[in-house]
Amino acid sequence: MEPSGAANAVNAAPNAVRIAFMAATAEAQAEATKQAQRAGIEHARANGDGYRGRKPSYTPEQLCAVQEMPDGTGVSRIAKATGLSRQTVYRIQADPAGAEKALATWDM
Numbered sequence: 652m653e654p655s656g657a658a659n660a661v662n663a664a665p666n667a668v669r670i671a672f673m674a675a676t677a678e679a680q681a682e683a684t685k686q687a688q689r690a691g692i693e694h695a696r697a698n699g700d701g702y703r704g705r706k707p708s709y710t711p712e713q714l715c716a717v718q719e720m721p722d723g724t725g726v727s728r729i730a731k732a733t734g735l736s737r738q739t740v741y742r743i744q745a746d747p748a749g750a751e752k753a754l755a756t757w758d759m
Contacts, residue, residue, distance in 0.1 A: 711759055717743045
């Protein structure tokens with residue numbers, strides 16, 4: 652005999668509460684982790700402990716290749732020629748000085 656609709660609702664309610672509690676707990680933990688990471692980064696920058704950010708996904712040679720491509724060359728073609736992702740090519744083209752600075756920060 653299958654439970655009635657009301658019985659299913661009664662059984663489903665505690666499960667919904669558990670799931671909502673677990674989701675809220677996970678969200679709070681993720682926020683706490685982000686805050687701790689931000690505090691660590693700020694501390695490292697303030698003390699000059701060498702926080703450099705994420706390591707660039709490109710080499711100096713790839714950066715030069717992207718910069719030396721003729722104007723009008725498609726991003727997909729540049730990405731294939733250099734072995735970079737299209738997003739990396741877009742990022743380099745949008746901020747060439749920042750791309751060079753990132754390489755210098757990592758002594759690349």
